[in-house]
Amino acid sequence: MRSLFLLVFSLCLLGCKRPDHGQTEIQYSFWGSTKQMEVERQVIEAFENLNPDVRVRMLPVGMRYTEKIQAMMIGNVAPDVIMVELTVYDEWASRGVLTDLTDLAKTLGEKDPFMPAAEKVFERDGRYFAIPVNAHGHVLYMNLDALKKAGIAVPDKGWSWSEILELGPKLSRRNGDPDAPTDFLMLMPNPVILFFASGGKLFDDPARPSEVTADSQESRAAFQLMRDFYQSGYVVPTDVSDAEGTYQLFRDGRIAFYISGRWATPELADQTEFDWDVTNIPSGPTGAVTALGGTALAVWSGSRHAEAAKRFIEFYASDVGVRIVTQGGRYVPVSKQAAFGEEFLNLRPPDSMRRFSETMETGAGQIFLYAPGQAQVTRIFGNRVSQALNLPDVSTEEVVTGLESDLKRWMERRSHRGPQPNFKEENP
Amino acid sequence: MRIVGQRKETVAALCFLVPNFVGFLLFTLWPVMAAFLLSFTQWDLLTPPRWVGLGNFVDLLGFSSTPEGLQANDPAFWHYLWNTLFMLIGLPLSMAGALALALILNKKLRFTYAYRLVFFLPGILSGVAIFYLWRWIYNPDYGLLNTALAMIGIEGPAWLTDITWAKPALILMGLWLGVGGTGMLLYLAALQAISSDLYEAAEIDGAGPWAQFRAITWPGVMPVTFFIFVMGIIGGLQGGFEMAYIMTQGGPYGATTTVGYYIYTMAYENFQMGYAAAVAWVLFVMILGITLMNWRFGGKNITS
Numbered sequence: 001m002r003s004l005f006l007l008v009f010s011l012c013l014l015g016c017k018r019p020d021h022g023q024t025e026i027q028y029s030f031w032g033s034t035k036q037m038e039v040e041r042q043v044i045e046a047f048e049n050l051n052p053d054v055r056v057r058m059l060p061v062g063m064r065y066t067e068k069i070q071a072m073m074i075g076n077v078a079p080d081v082i083m084v085e086l087t088v089y090d091e092w093a094s095r096g097v098l099t100d101l102t103d104l105a106k107t108l109g110e111k112d113p114f115m116p117a118a119e120k121v122f123e124r125d126g127r128y129f130a131i132p133v134n135a136h137g138h139v140l141y142m143n144l145d146a147l148k149k150a151g152i153a154v155p156d157k158g159w160s161w162s163e164i165l166e167l168g169p170k171l172s173r174r175n176g177d178p179d180a181p182t183d184f185l186m187l188m189p190n191p192v193i194l195f196f197a198s199g200g201k202l203f204d205d206p207a208r209p210s211e212v213t214a215d216s217q218e219s220r221a222a223f224q225l226m227r228d229f230y231q232s233g234y235v236v237p238t239d240v241s242d243a244e245g246t247y248q249l250f251r252d253g254r255i256a257f258y259i260s261g262r263w264a265t266p267e268l269a270d271q272t273e274f275d276w277d278v279t280n281i282p283s284g285p286t287g288a289v290t291a292l293g294g295t296a297l298a299v300w301s302g303s304r305h306a307e308a309a310k311r312f313i314e315f316y317a318s319d320v321g322v323r324i325v326t327q328g329g330r331y332v333p334v335s336k337q338a339a340f341g342e343e344f345l346n347l348r349p350p351d352s353m354r355r356f357s358e359t360m361e362t363g364a365g366q367i368f369l370y371a372p373g374q375a376q377v378t379r380i381f382g383n384r385v386s387q388a389l390n391l392p393d394v395s396t397e398e399v400v401t402g403l404e405s406d407l408k409r410w411m412e413r414r415s416h417r418g419p420q421p422n423f424k425e426e427n428p
Numbered sequence: 429m430r431i432v433g434q435r436k437e438t439v440a441a442l443c444f445l446v447p448n449f450v451g452f453l454l455f456t457l458w459p460v461m462a463a464f465l466l467s468f469t470q471w472d473l474l475t476p477p478r479w480v481g482l483g484n485f486v487d488l489l490g491f492s493s494t495p496e497g498l499q500a501n502d503p504a505f506w507h508y509l510w511n512t513l514f515m516l517i518g519l520p521l522s523m524a525g526a527l528a529l530a531l532i533l534n535k536k537l538r539f540t541y542a543y544r545l546v547f548f549l550p551g552i553l554s555g556v557a558i559f560y561l562w563r564w565i566y567n568p569d570y571g572l573l574n575t576a577l578a579m580i581g582i583e584g585p586a587w588l589t590d591i592t593w594a595k596p597a598l599i600l601m602g603l604w605l606g607v608g609g610t611g612m613l614l615y616l617a618a619l620q621a622i623s624s625d626l627y628e629a630a631e632i633d634g635a636g637p638w639a640q641f642r643a644i645t646w647p648g649v650m651p652v653t654f655f656i657f658v659m660g661i662i663g664g665l666q667g668g669f670e671m672a673y674i675m676t677q678g679g680p681y682g683a684t685t686t687v688g689y690y691i692y693t694m695a696y697e698n699f700q701m702g703y704a705a706a707v708a709w710v711l712f713v714m715i716l717g718i719t720l721m722n723w724r725f726g727g728k729n730i731t732s
Contacts, residue, residue, distance in 0.1 A: 067696050074473055091699055095474040239588045243567045375697045386681040390591045413487070 022053065024308045027079035029059040029069055032330070035266055039328030046324060047315045054308045056081075073097055073300065080303040081312055084130045084296045086121060090372045092298070093129035099299040102127045104310055108317050112335035117360040121294040124207075124370065130296030131313050133322075134262075134331040137290035137359035138193065138281050141250060141258040141350075145274040146171060146181035150256075158280035158288065161189070161197060161225060164257065168234030171256040175234075185234035186257040187241050187249065189282075191226050191385040192291045192378075193259070196366045197284025198222035202377065202407060207370040212411060215404035218285075223388045223396045225284070230389045261293065262356050266329035269349050277350045281359070290359060292367050295331070332356045373414065380406045467705040473695075477702060484706035504682070505690065505707065511595065512686040515668055518599040519660040522606030523653065529607055530615035531645070544616070551609035559674040562601045563588070588676050594683045598671055611660075614652050622648040658722050665715050687711050 030040055037060050044056045059079050061068050066088050072078040084092065092098050105128035108114075118135035122128055140158065147154065150170040159167075168185040169175040199218035203209035229235050236249060250258035251271050258264070259281060268276065280288045297316055299309040315321050322338050325331045327347070333339045339357040347353055368377045384403040387394055467484055471477035490501045500506050533544050550558065565572045566587035574584030587597040626644045635643065668686030672678045678685035678693070685693075687707065695704035 070473060070696075091472075092474070095472065097474050237568055237586050237589060239563070239586055240567060240569050242588075243563045372699075375699075379693070379697065382679075383682060386679050390589065390680040 023055050024053060024305050025055045025057055026081060026303075026305045026308050026312060027057045027059050028081040028083075028312065029061055029065075029079040030083035031061050031065045033267075036328065036330060039325055039330070042324050042328075043316055043321050046320055047312055050315065051308075051311060054311065056312060073302070076302055078300045078302060080300060080305050080309040082298045082300055084298045086293055086367065087374055087378075089122065089130060089296065090124070090370065090374055093124060094372050097301050098129040099301050099303070099306060099310075100127055100129060101131055101299065101310070101313070104128075104314060105131055108314070108335075112337045114334050115336055115339055115357075115360040117292055118294060118334040121292050121367070122296050130298035131317050132294055132296045132334045133316055133325065134296075135292070135294035135334050135360055136261040136263070136332050136356070137292060138190075138259050138261055139278040139355050139359060140281050141260055141264065141268070141276060141278050143182065143250070143253060143256050143274055143276055146253070146256045149181040154277075154279055157283075159282045161194065161282045161284050162228075164282045165229060165232060165234070167256070168232055172234045182256045183254040184236045184249070184256075185232075186236070186255050186259070187246055188235045188238060189226075189229055189259060190291060191222075192368075192381070193281065193289065194225050194229075194284070195219070195222040195381075196289040196291065197282070197286060198225055199284070199286040202368050202381070202403075206366070206368065209369065209371065209411065212404055212407040214407055215400055219400045219403070220396050221285070223385075223399050226385060227388055227392075227396070231392070262332045263330040265349070269329070278352050278355050280355060288359075289366060294334075332360055334360075336361070373410075376410060377407070380410060463705040463708055466702050467709050469702040470700075471702040472699040473701050474699075480702070484703045485710070487703065488706055488710060505687075507682055508685045508687050508690045511682070511684065512665060512668060512688075514595055515599060515602070515686065516661065516664045518602040518606065519657070519664055521599075522603050523611060523656055523660070525603060525607035526609070526611035526656070527615050527649065527653075529612050530619055533612070533616060534619045547608035547612060549608070550605050551613070555670050556674060558601075558605065559671060562604075563675055566597055589680050591680050591683050594676060594680055598668075598675070598684055601671070606660075611656050614656060615649055618649040618652040619645070654722075654726050657726070658719060661718055661722065662715055665711065665718070 028040075028044070030036070032040070037058070040058060040060075044058065047056060048054065065083075066085055069078060069082055070088075078097075082098075084098070105114075105123075108131065114132060115135060117137060118132040121135050122130055122132045142154065144154075150167075152167060152170060164186070171180060171182055172185045173180040173183050174185075198221045200214070200216065200222040201218070202212065202214050204211040204213050236255060241249060247258065247260065247264050247267060249255045251268060253272075253274055281290050282288065297313045299306050299313065303309050316325075317334075319338075322333050322335070323343065326333055326338070326344055329347070333341075333344055338344060339360060340354075344357070345353045368374060368381065381403065384399050384406065387402065388396065388399045466477065468479060468481060469477035470480045470483070487501050488505055491498050492501055493499075529547060533540060533547065537543070564570075566574075568574055568584065568586040568589075571584075571587075573587070577584040585593045587593050622644060627640055630640050630644060666688055668684070669688040669692060672684050672686060672689040673692075676684040678689050688711075691704045691707050691711075694700045694707060
């Protein structure tokens with residue numbers, strides 16, 4: 001028994017590769033699939049070859065990434081380099097747990113300027129607390145076989161939201177036609193996208209909100225559009241998509257359209273058995289607007305190896321790093337040159353790669369707030385969406401006035417709780 | 429010699445007790461006391477806490493006068509408290525089901541042990557797996573439930589996304605879990621502890637099955653009933669988190685958000701750990717109050 005224990009213990013020790021003498025070890029946390037893990041491993045390998053004095057230890061995190069990293073921050077054991085989600089970027093940056101990387105961002109930007117979408121997502125009051133490595137809007141994935149079967153041609157500029165909804169009877173078996181090409185038209189479109197596309201706006205200034213502006217004609221139109229989709233019967237009920245997965249429904253040919261970003265490409269490329277492509281996201285009165293998102297790399301302010309961490313991020317955002325992650329298939333390069341370069345545009349599938357870059361170049365995407373409070377505001381909005389979709393007897397007018405009053409209450413409670421964290425103060 | 433023996437016994441007892449006691453101090457008492465202190469602060473997890481006195485409790489339990497009338501400072505809390513209390517409807521139902529099942533399984537049937545095992549299975553399965561399973565059962569298009577309803581000509585609702593049906597759907601699932609779970613096992617043990625002589629004497633006196641149940645079985649299982657009820661109330665008021673988290677995310681329109689889930693969202697999504705601690709303490713005081721009332725009234729009946 002004892003010898004077995006010793007054997008297992010020795011094997012464990014052999015498995016724990018320690019950094020060589022004189023090497024600095026930094027920890028790097030990120031999320032993503034096993035495919036993404038392989039891409040990250042390649043970047044790290046390339047970095048370590050050029051920087052033999054630094055060893056990067058991977059910390060892949062599955063679900064609830066933010067909470068785990070936050071718990072590590074509280075315990076003072078957070079990773080040196082942190083992949084940051086946009087939903088918590090403002091919270092973390094304004095509370096001083098991310099190092100100010102403005103100088104690095106400027107250096108990188110001088111070499112090859114960031115795309116407008118990347119700037120919009122991660123720049124705050126002229127400062128960067130993370131370096132964008134992937135910024136994305138959404139595109140419309142299309143099942144071309146289904147469209148062909150239904151005799152539908154793809155317009156050059158894409159469809160509008162109401163035009164897409166009108167395609168429901170031709171594409172979905174929900175109209176009672178068993179020969180229709182797919183079960184459903186699409187998933188329920190992201191209400192945030194419909195809200196922005198209709199011209200809705202929650203605050204006067206998303207960066208420094210002082211007044212709630214949710215009660216407007218545009219908001220009413222947006223909630224009505226959500227209801228039109230939900231009640232049409234052509235979109236997938238949420239419990240079906242929750243149970244069966246979202247991209248899986250498109251992969252299996254059960255929906256004709258799928259709104260997603262570049263990250264959906266690798267799995268679809270491997271697993272679909274039909275012809276597909278992407279086009280612009282459908283447009284509303286304010287054009288083809290998407291909900292912006294993105295991925296950035298930050299240095300934890302408690303890191304004892306901040307310089308090595310910055311070097312890793314600089315490498316990640318360099319031509320070599322960008323080439324590796326771009327070929328991984330999930331990212332759209334954040335710099336203009338790379339996003340419109342032959343190397344990215346020649347990647348296949350899909351045929352219309354340019355659509356990903358265009359979405360970022362127009363910058364026609366929005367988020368509710370460029371300030372702390374994103375999660376609360378999104379939840380308040382989500383609650384009212386849920387009310388609009390699930391309680392048909394409640395008028396759109398009531399939903400919108402309810403949203404306005406919820407947000408006002410949130411603003412009041414926020415100011416009642418004292419001065420808000422901001423990006424201007426120096427990190428503690 | 430005797431003293432040495434006693435000392436040895438004491439040392440052995442301490443060896444067994446100390447790890448548990450230290451664990452209790454470190455992982456239960458200390459966090460509970462820390463949460464109590466935190467409930468008087470505003471803490472966003474990342475910057476140092478700021479003392480706000482009773483501010484969190486006023487925000488949580490207070491009412492303000494508005495042009496529309498008196499309004500709760502935090503209407504969401506009252507909504508979620510109502511949800512939590514509503515979900516407790518399942519408790520007496522699952523207790524009745526557990527007792528009925530235990531009565532059947534206490535009979536000398538063929539394959540009794542196999543039945544007991546099968547009925548107890550939900551009690552030992554992982555909660556997450558069960559919740560995923562039930563998400564499939566409730567799938568409005570391909571789910572087992574709606575398919576079965578369709579066979580008899582009924583179009584089933586979207587169980588988990590329909591405001592009217594979401595709470596009953598979760599209660600129904602709780603019943604499935606509760607009827608065959610620990611409750612049934614406890615009832616079975618209690619039934620087997622009742623002397624068969626009592627039933628024989630009752631039969632000789634001409635008592636029918638219902639009279640036997642009322643006069644012998646029910647008083648015999650009363651202490652277990654009381655125990656299951658008290659524990660069920662405590663668990664019910666604290667619970668609902670995993671269910672909401674996995675199956676509904678608290679929706680639709682907050683219909684399945686319980687106080688437990690609210691604490692989680694306030695702490696980890698809204699960065700208001702101090703406020704979440706205040707909610708947790710209010711919940712604790714409520715549970716304590718209800719449990720004391722149970723002991724005061726229910727406990728008296730048991731002992732008498």
